[in-house]
Amino acid sequence: MTGTVLLEGTGLGKSYGGVRAVDGVSLRLSAGEVLGLIGPNGAGKTTLVDLLDGAQPADQGTLSIRGRKLTGPPSRRARSGLARTFQHPHLALDLTVRENILLGAAAPALAGVGGLLRGLAAGAVRPAGKRFDAVVRQVAQALELGDLGRRCGDLTLGEQRLVEVARALAQRPSVLLLDEPFAGADAAGITAIADAVRAVRAEGCGIILVDHNVDVVASLVDRILLLRTGTVVFDGDPAECMASAEMQDVYFGTGGENVVA
Numbered sequence: 001m002t003g004t005v006l007l008e009g010t011g012l013g014k015s016y017g018g019v020r021a022v023d024g025v026s027l028r029l030s031a032g033e034v035l036g037l038i039g040p041n042g043a044g045k046t047t048l049v050d051l052l053d054g055a056q057p058a059d060q061g062t063l064s065i066r067g068r069k070l071t072g073p074p075s076r077r078a079r080s081g082l083a084r085t086f087q088h089p090h091l092a093l094d095l096t097v098r099e100n101i102l103l104g105a106a107a108p109a110l111a112g113v114g115g116l117l118r119g120l121a122a123g124a125v126r127p128a129g130k131r132f133d134a135v136v137r138q139v140a141q142a143l144e145l146g147d148l149g150r151r152c153g154d155l156t157l158g159e160q161r162l163v164e165v166a167r168a169l170a171q172r173p174s175v176l177l178l179d180e181p182f183a184g185a186d187a188a189g190i191t192a193i194a195d196a197v198r199a200v201r202a203e204g205c206g207i208i209l210v211d212h213n214v215d216v217v218a219s220l221v222d223r224i225l226l227l228r229t230g231t232v233v234f235d236g237d238p239a240e241c242m243a244s245a246e247m248q249d250v251y252f253g254t255g256g257e258n259v260v261a
Ligand SMILES: Nc1ncnc2c1ncn2[C@@H]1O[C@H](COP(=O)(O)OP(=O)(O)OP(=O)(O)O)[C@@H](O)[C@H]1O
Pocket: 016, 019, 020, 021, 039, 040, 041, 042, 043, 044, 045, 046, 047, 048, 087
């Protein structure tokens, strides 16, 4: 299973007005691979993740998953096996931890999170809840979430971060996109998320990990893509990336870019 190409993007591009946020990025993610996506603020990391999961339409390039064209909104891409987390958690704050994870577990089978939310409001997802109980329990245990009856709006940012990752894992994705999953998490949370990433990677999931904590990224990933002003300036081995002239320049040298988590 490891080595099979899962996700492939060619020449992806996206402009916001006059800003070229992503400029001709090509990438390839294999089964059982963790790809680190790093770069200074504004380098285009989140925009690239948005193009992969369909939150934003690309204005250039092509994308495929397991050799099949990947297009359409996030709900459609979820059905193709893609899951993501957001830099700022996108949880339903009035719902409980369990219900939020349930949204993830049921999302690929239903018409997107919007449809499921309407279903929840109508009390129609109780049977789905039973069906997905085992998945919810498993991911909640893996991330040590404790009481699943708590309302997400009452959680700390670190706890919300764990629920966000749990919800994505509950989708049972073949490709997992994690946008700054460690931001706001405490030491135990970081360990739990890193362990969960290793566990799904061992099952053959391909993971793209965006984070500013380059030490955590380097310890977890198989390969690094270094972005700068929307373009890839390094693609390769993490240790080589850390020692590369491009890395030195972007983070410590003449680049002068900011890095704020
Ligand atoms: N919705 C938007 N509208 C206009 N400009 C945007 C939008 N989203 C991003 N940009 C711009 O696109 C560029 C890339 O932003 P992006 O958020 O993808 O970078 P990033 O590498 O994820 O940054 P950070 O590390 O700060 O999260 C920046 O110049 C940003 O200001």
